[in-house]
Amino acid sequence: MIDTAQPDTAPRPYLTPAEAAAHLSIPVRTLESYRKRGGGPVYRKLGLKTVRYHRDDLTAWAEAGKRRSVHEC
Structure with a gap:
């Protein structure tokens, strides 16, 4: 019998x-300082x-920090 199970290569959330x-x-x-x-x-x-971060939350936080100039609030 052939094992068709694929290894789990999806990134952990x-x-x-x-x-x-x-x-x-x-x-x-x-x-740590931010926490x-x-x-x-x-x-x-x-x-x-135990502290964990979700990938989607990290992306959302980084996206919220986008600026076009130093004068944006």
Whole structure:
């Protein structure tokens, strides 16, 4: 019998802080700072210590920061 199962190559929707920082090309410390003071991407708290970011939320946050000039608010 031939195994026709395909390996799961789809990207995982939830990322660790390190993966999310790499996805956004920012330091992990910057992402941690956003969590503490606000203004960063939405995240999920799973249990007491586990933090995860959804890829769609990272993209939405990055898109919300688009500007054409330094004078845009």
